[in-house]
Amino acid sequence: MHKNAAALVALSLSVSTTALAAPNHADIALDKDTIAWDFVEGITTEVGPRLAGTEAEARGRSWARDWLNANGFVNVAIEPYMMGSWMRGTETAEIIAPFPQKFHVAALGGSASTGAEGITAEVVYFKTVDDLRAAPAGSLQGKIAYISHSMTRTQDGSQYGFAGPARWVGAGIAASKGAAASIIKSVGTDSHRNPHTGGTSFPAGIAPIPAGAISLPDAANLERMFAHSKGKPVTLKLVLTPTDLGQTESGNVVGEIVGKDPSLPPVLLACHLDSWDLGTGAIDNAAGCAIISAAARHVQMQGQPLRTVRVLFAGAEETGLWGSKAYSAAHKDAQKMAVGIESDFGADRIWRMDTNFGASNPDLVKKLAAAVARFGVAPGTQIATGGADINIVRDQGGAILDLQQDGTRYFDLHHTPDDTLDKIDPAQLRQNVAVWTAVVNVLANEAGPIDGK
Amino acid sequence: MHKNAAALVALSLSVSTTALAAPNHADIALDKDTIAWDFVEGITTEVGPRLAGTEAEARGRSWARDWLNANGFVNVAIEPYMMGSWMRGTETAEIIAPFPQKFHVAALGGSASTGAEGITAEVVYFKTVDDLRAAPAGSLQGKIAYISHSMTRTQDGSQYGFAGPARWVGAGIAASKGAAASIIKSVGTDSHRNPHTGGTSFPAGIAPIPAGAISLPDAANLERMFAHSKGKPVTLKLVLTPTDLGQTESGNVVGEIVGKDPSLPPVLLACHLDSWDLGTGAIDNAAGCAIISAAARHVQMQGQPLRTVRVLFAGAEETGLWGSKAYSAAHKDAQKMAVGIESDFGADRIWRMDTNFGASNPDLVKKLAAAVARFGVAPGTQIATGGADINIVRDQGGAILDLQQDGTRYFDLHHTPDDTLDKIDPAQLRQNVAVWTAVVNVLANEAGPIDGK
Numbered sequence: 001m002h003k004n005a006a007a008l009v010a011l012s013l014s015v016s017t018t019a020l021a022a023p024n025h026a027d028i029a030l031d032k033d034t035i036a037w038d039f040v041e042g043i044t045t046e047v048g049p050r051l052a053g054t055e056a057e058a059r060g061r062s063w064a065r066d067w068l069n070a071n072g073f074v075n076v077a078i079e080p081y082m083m084g085s086w087m088r089g090t091e092t093a094e095i096i097a098p099f100p101q102k103f104h105v106a107a108l109g110g111s112a113s114t115g116a117e118g119i120t121a122e123v124v125y126f127k128t129v130d131d132l133r134a135a136p137a138g139s140l141q142g143k144i145a146y147i148s149h150s151m152t153r154t155q156d157g158s159q160y161g162f163a164g165p166a167r168w169v170g171a172g173i174a175a176s177k178g179a180a181a182s183i184i185k186s187v188g189t190d191s192h193r194n195p196h197t198g199g200t201s202f203p204a205g206i207a208p209i210p211a212g213a214i215s216l217p218d219a220a221n222l223e224r225m226f227a228h229s230k231g232k233p234v235t236l237k238l239v240l241t242p243t244d245l246g247q248t249e250s251g252n253v254v255g256e257i258v259g260k261d262p263s264l265p266p267v268l269l270a271c272h273l274d275s276w277d278l279g280t281g282a283i284d285n286a287a288g289c290a291i292i293s294a295a296a297r298h299v300q301m302q303g304q305p306l307r308t309v310r311v312l313f314a315g316a317e318e319t320g321l322w323g324s325k326a327y328s329a330a331h332k333d334a335q336k337m338a339v340g341i342e343s344d345f346g347a348d349r350i351w352r353m354d355t356n357f358g359a360s361n362p363d364l365v366k367k368l369a370a371a372v373a374r375f376g377v378a379p380g381t382q383i384a385t386g387g388a389d390i391n392i393v394r395d396q397g398g399a400i401l402d403l404q405q406d407g408t409r410y411f412d413l414h415h416t417p418d419d420t421l422d423k424i425d426p427a428q429l430r431q432n433v434a435v436w437t438a439v440v441n442v443l444a445n446e447a448g449p450i451d452g453k
Numbered sequence: 454m455h456k457n458a459a460a461l462v463a464l465s466l467s468v469s470t471t472a473l474a475a476p477n478h479a480d481i482a483l484d485k486d487t488i489a490w491d492f493v494e495g496i497t498t499e500v501g502p503r504l505a506g507t508e509a510e511a512r513g514r515s516w517a518r519d520w521l522n523a524n525g526f527v528n529v530a531i532e533p534y535m536m537g538s539w540m541r542g543t544e545t546a547e548i549i550a551p552f553p554q555k556f557h558v559a560a561l562g563g564s565a566s567t568g569a570e571g572i573t574a575e576v577v578y579f580k581t582v583d584d585l586r587a588a589p590a591g592s593l594q595g596k597i598a599y600i601s602h603s604m605t606r607t608q609d610g611s612q613y614g615f616a617g618p619a620r621w622v623g624a625g626i627a628a629s630k631g632a633a634a635s636i637i638k639s640v641g642t643d644s645h646r647n648p649h650t651g652g653t654s655f656p657a658g659i660a661p662i663p664a665g666a667i668s669l670p671d672a673a674n675l676e677r678m679f680a681h682s683k684g685k686p687v688t689l690k691l692v693l694t695p696t697d698l699g700q701t702e703s704g705n706v707v708g709e710i711v712g713k714d715p716s717l718p719p720v721l722l723a724c725h726l727d728s729w730d731l732g733t734g735a736i737d738n739a740a741g742c743a744i745i746s747a748a749a750r751h752v753q754m755q756g757q758p759l760r761t762v763r764v765l766f767a768g769a770e771e772t773g774l775w776g777s778k779a780y781s782a783a784h785k786d787a788q789k790m791a792v793g794i795e796s797d798f799g800a801d802r803i804w805r806m807d808t809n810f811g812a813s814n815p816d817l818v819k820k821l822a823a824a825v826a827r828f829g830v831a832p833g834t835q836i837a838t839g840g841a842d843i844n845i846v847r848d849q850g851g852a853i854l855d856l857q858q859d860g861t862r863y864f865d866l867h868h869t870p871d872d873t874l875d876k877i878d879p880a881q882l883r884q885n886v887a888v889w890t891a892v893v894n895v896l897a898n899e900a901g902p903i904d905g906k
Contacts, residue, residue, distance in 0.1 A: 045677040048554030056553075100509075101501030101733070104870065192645050193732075193870035217873040221733070224498040224874075279646075280554070280674070417557065417646035420670040421677075 025298035026441065030375065030434035035297055037426055039067065039290035040347075044280040044421045051277040052316035053085030053248040060273050064253045064289070064313050072297055073255030073311070080251040081326035083316050086110060088197075088277060089241030093183065093214060096120060096235040099225050103218035105183065106195035106278060107240040108167060109319055112208040118239035119144065119181050119210065125226050125234075129165045129173070138178045144236055145174035145182040148223060153189045157345060157407035163187045171211035172202040181210040181238050185219035190412035193217055197276050198415045199319055210240045250274070250315040252323045255293075257300045259308040259444060265338035265398075266308040267443045269296060269436075270324075270389035272317030272344060279419025283410070287424060287432075288343035289313050295436030302437075305444035307338060314389040317344075318415075321388045328392040338450040339443055340386055340393030343432070345405040346413070347424045350435045352404040354380035358451040364442075368401070371438040375431055380404065383453070399452040401443075403435055478751035479894065483828065483887035488750055490879055492520065492743035493800075497733040497874045504730040505769035506538030506701040513726050517706045517742070517766050525750055526708030526764070533704040534779035536769050539563060541650075541730060542694030546636065546667060549573060549688040552678050556671035558636065559648035559731060560693040561620060562772055565661040571692035572597065572634050572663065578679050578687075582618045582626070591631045597689055598627035598635040601676060606642045610798065610860035616640045624664035625655040634663040634691050638672035643865035646670055650729050651868045652772055663693045703727070703768040705776045708746075710753045712761040712897060718791035718851075719761040720896045722749060722889075723777075723842035725770030725797060732872025736863070740877060740885075741796035742766050748889030755890075758897035760791060767842040770797075771868075774841045781845040791903040792896055793839055793846030796885070798858040799866070800877045803888045805857040807833035811904040817895075821854070824891040828884055833857065836906070852905040854896075856888055 043050075043063055050060035061078050068076040086109055093105035121144045126132040128149050135145075147170045151163035166184045174182035186196035195213045202208045214222065225234050253273060259266070271288030275281020289311075296309045314323035353372055357365055369379045384402040386394060393400055406428075413419045443450065496516055503513035514531050521529045539562055546558035574597045579585040581602050588598075600623045604616035619637045627635035639649035648666045655661045667675065678687050706726060712719070724741030728734020742764075749762045767776035806825055810818055822832045837855040839847060846853055859881075866872045896903065 041677065042681075045674060045681050046552045048552065048674075059553075099499045099501065100512075191873075191875045193647060193873070194645065217871070217875050220875060221498055221501075221873070224494065228495075228498055418670070420644075420646070420674070422644045422670050422673060 025302040026434045026438035029294065029298050029437045030430050033294055033430045033433045035294035036290035036429050036433050039293060040282055040286045040424060041421055042067065043286050044282050048280045049277045050273060050275045050281055052274040052319040052322065053083055053245065053250045054087065057250060057274050057315060061251050061253050061315070064273055068253070068255035072300060074258055076255040078251045078253050079327070079330065080249050081322065082247045083250050083322040085245040085248040086319065087243045087245055089113065089243060090239055091212065092239045093212065094237045095225065096237050098229050098232045098234065104193045104195055104215040105212040106197040107242045108171065108197060108211045108213060109199035110201055110208060111211040111240055111242050113241045114181060114210045114239055116241055118237050120235060120237040121180050122233040123236050129170055132170060132173050135177050140174060141178035142180050144238060145179045146222060147182065147184045148219065149185065151187055151189055151411060153408050153411065155406055155408050156404060157410060160411065167198050167200055167213065171200045171209060172206055175202055175206045175209040179209060183212045183214055183238065186213045186216055188216060188411050188414060188416065191216055192418060194416040194418050196415045197278055210238060212238065212240050250322055252315050252327050253313040255311050257296050257305065257309040259305045261306055262308050264307045265336050266310045267440060268310050268312060268337040268340040268390060268393060269440065270312040270314060270340060270342040272323065272389050273313040274316050274318055276318050276415045278415065278417040280421065281419060282421045283346040283413055283419050283423055284415065285344050287347035287429065291343045291432045291436055294433040295440050298433065298437040299440045299444055302441055306447060307444045309440060309444050312389060317388055321391070324389045324391040328395045332392050332395045336396050337393050337398050339399035339401055340390035341401045341403065342387035342390050344387050344389065345407055346410045347429045347432060348406040348409065349428045349431045350377050350403045350405050352380040353377050354382040354384040354402045354404065356384045356400045356452045358453045360449040360451045364446060364448065364450065367442050368439055371442050372435050375435045375438065377435055397452060399450045401439065403439065478755040479887045479891035482747065482751050482890045483883050486747055486883045486886045488747035489743035489882050489886050492746060493735055493739045493877060494874055495520065496739050497735050501733045502730045503726060503728045503734055505727040505772040505775065506536055506698065506703050507540065510703060510727050510768060514704050514706050514768070517726055521708035525753060527711055529708040531704045531706050532780070532783065533702050534775065535700045536703050536775040538698035538701040539772065540696045540698055542566065542696060543692055544665065545692045546665065547690045548678065549690050551682050551685050551687065557646045557648055557668040558665040559650045560695045561624065561650060561664045561666060562652035563654055563661060564664040564693055564695050566694045567634065567663045567692055569694060571690050573688060573690040574633050575686040576689050582623055585623060585626050588630050593627060594631035595633050597691060598632045599675060600635065600637045601672065602638065604640055604642055604864060606861050606864065608859055608861050609857060610863060613864065620651050620653055620666065624653045624662060625659055628655055628659045628662040632662060636665045636667055636691065639666045639669055641669060641864050641867060641869065644669055645871060647869040647871050649868045650731055663691060665691065665693050703775055705768050705780050706766040708764050710749050710758065710762040712758045714759055715761050717760045718789050719763045720893060721763050721765060721790040721793040721843060721846060722893065723765040723767060723793060723795040725776065725842050726766040727769050727771055729771055729868045731868065731870040733874065735872050735874045736799040736866055736876055737868065737872055738797050740800035740882065744796045744885045744889055747886040748893050751886065751890040752893045752897055755894055759900060760897045762893060762897050765842060770841055774844070777842045777844040781848045785845050785848045789849050790846050790851050792852035792854060793843035794854045794856065794892070795840035795842050797840050797842065798860055799863045800882045800885060801859040801862065802881045802884045803830050803856045803858050805833040806830050807835040807837040807855040807857065809837045809853045809905045811906045813902040813904045817899060817901065817903065820895050821892055824895050825888050828888045828891065830888055850905060852903045854892065856892065
């Protein structure tokens with residue numbers, strides 16, 4: 001595709017505010033970008049998993065700070081804050097009867113501990129979260145609730161909205177009905193023996209219980225056991241020994257490409273630097289930080305932009321959006337951001353662009369659409385709402401732009417041990433950088449107003 | 454394809470020895486077989502992993518005996534024998550410096566223990582087994598050898614011959630040069646955090662060392678660490694605590710479809726019932742036992758065959774072919790088998806048929822080729838040598854037939870936790886049953902001689 005795209009450069013440049021003679025760095029990125037790949041390759045190799053609030057996340061911050069300093073960014077800083085942290089311990093799950101065999105399990109963030117001796121109890125099968133909600137009060141006393149609630153693949157990731165509650169609130173509902181523990185079918189779309197972790201939470205006044213996720217093949221096996229057991233109880237021994245670490249230090253990492261007119265509201269590009277602990281955080285979300293940083297660099301190489309471009313690598317997104325909240329609290333009353341964009345949905349290609357832009361600059365969306373069309377990105381009909389790491393922009397009532405990535409295989413990997421470098425398709429990663437470069441180039445060189453609705 | 458195939462039935466039947474009026478069970482199997490699926494579904498759900506010499510393998514034998522009795526087989530028996538057994542313990546692998554992070558590791562069968570405290574040592578990188586062979590004597594003293602030796606996908610599985618030695622003999626070579634332990638890149642073709650286990654062996658006079666396999670993404674990460682470390686040593690903490698169980702009981706399971714003339718040499722269909730402990734042994738090798746049993750049943754449903762068809766579910770194949778050796782030792786001087794066929798390469802489609810048939814019955818291979826052509830199986834040019842579980846046929850100098858399966862994705866799953874039911878494609882499983890039914894139908898009804906070369 002990018003050979004044909006070259007022929008279309010003139011069309012795009014005709015509406016661009018940059019010099020026509022300059023090389024177009026969006027096209028260069030599509031063909032040749034290595035910045036984004038090198039970022040992900042580097043951090044997954046030299047740091048690996050970066051669980052929020054741990055020394056591994058701190059090593060990630062140091063690595064990112066050094067990388068930004070070495071790659072043309074200025075005003076690079078680590079902005080620390082304190083947060084409640086949690087760390088996984090031993091985790092095993094083993095069917096005791098009627099069909100003894102072991103499952104692959106991972107504790108959910110916020111899970112209580114079973115103690116080293118574990119909990120051995122009958123499993124009660126709920127097909128959906130609503131079925132669990134319908135269980136009578138106290139009916140799960142001393143039992144382990146299992147929630148199935150299957151997820152399917154969607155390009156836009158919208159099935160996460162359906163399937164997510166099994167993880168987000170399932171354990172809390174089970175606890176409120178007296179369950180000793182809960183396990184869920186992993187919220188994911190793969191078929192590997194890799195559980196999907198992620199946070200869970202408990203309602204006020206409900207004491208946390210041990211809460212795990214089993215891999216999808218194990219969940220299918222457990223469901224078959226219910227079909228084969230002829231009414232005999234299915235008994236599980238569950239051992240999860242996570243630790244509540246209390247308040248520990250986390251932090252955000254920021255850096256800038258300074259614009260010709262730093263008094264103009266900057267363009268904020270955001271991602272998160274922390275990851276769950278099972279994988280190396282390649283797609284979630286080193287790729288996002290790589291994409292936004294590579295795009296900022298390409299815009300800089302295109303020529304100093306009019307507005308400052310700021311990158312925010314937020315900390316502790318996975319365990320409660322702590323970094324984004326801390327960043328907003330610290331900066332929302334300072335200079336207003338013109339517009340915020342976040343990359344946090346893997347490294348597969350961008351296919352749609354949405355904005356929440358207001359009526360003050362009607363040509364801006366047209367310029368943006370023209371700049372990204374040749375990369376296969378269509379204008380969307382949704383109002384952009386932004387991601388978790390641009391809280392500051394929402395808190396300031398600023399403009400938001402969403403670059404929607406193809407999420408078809410995202411939930412195969414999300415929060416699993418399999419979130420590793422080899423899952424990133426270099427060609428799709430470059431398409432992300434190209435689209436971001438095109439978008440940031442337009443926004444950072446926009447002299448007119450950039451306002452949200 | 455199977456709709457077109459129906460039109461070709463007449464062609465096949467014109468060379469068949471069975472009654473033209475009877476329904477053709479090979480075609481029925483292709484469309485509708487549920488026997489094989491139900492076998493794999495049942496044993497992976499109700500038994501799961503079946504490590505040789507353990508109580509789990511014994512539960513597998515009981516399950517299989519009951520299944521054969523319930524599905525029309527006679528002379529069903531468990532034939533026990535003793536063998537040396539081994540069981541996995543704790544297993545962790547963690548880079549200590551320069552880039553701390555954890556890997557997914559599995560001990561290889563026959564590995565020694567590191568002790569609970571583990572071994573922490575510098576890793577020495579060998580790209581191939583030959584590079585390891587070239588290392589000077591004593592040069593690995595106190596170090597951990599890492600052997601890369603990458604595998605690629607092949608339809609016929611022949612790359613296992615290239616890549617296998619890393620696992621089969623790598624640890625032994627490393628031990629002979631003084632290594633404290635060895636790890637290999639998993640012998641496999643996937644990209645998931647699931648190590649591939651399997652047996653390793655040590656030369657006479659060389660004491661076993663701890664020997665593990667790391668997952669392919671971890672191996673790629675380790676190799677990147679060497680590229681990033683700028684000459685600094687890469688240090689690994691390895692904990693592997695397997696146990697040598699000494700002599701324990703294993704066993705073979707046999708059953709028969711008795712032919713009209715039991716004095717004629719029977720047709721032997723073989724598979725192995727044990728599995729490695731990480732997965733549930735779905736493709737390796739419940740599928741094989743399912744395919745041969747379903748085919749025997751379809752031949753029986755077609756009408757009582759001329760010759761007896763015997764199924765042999767061998768025990769303890771994975772850890773040293775103990776079941777097959779025991780079966781041959783017990784039976785090789787009894788009735789000679791006419792011909793042996795084994796299914797032990799997953800559940801993907803059969804694409805080629807080879808035999809070692811002699812000149813005594815020149816029409817037989819033609820009959821077989823005609824019977825399987827419509828299922829997409831071509832005659833091969835190789836001399837069939839048979840698999841691990843038909844030792845008795847080789848020991849008796851009997852005829853052998855090989856039905857070659859598509860192994861393109863077999864080594865994605867081989868010996869991993871991911872060897873689970875969901876990896877089996879029901880349509881390809883039915884094609885296997887159809888081809889086997891066609892072949893066994895010809896062989897079991899062959900009045901003429903069936904001889905190997």
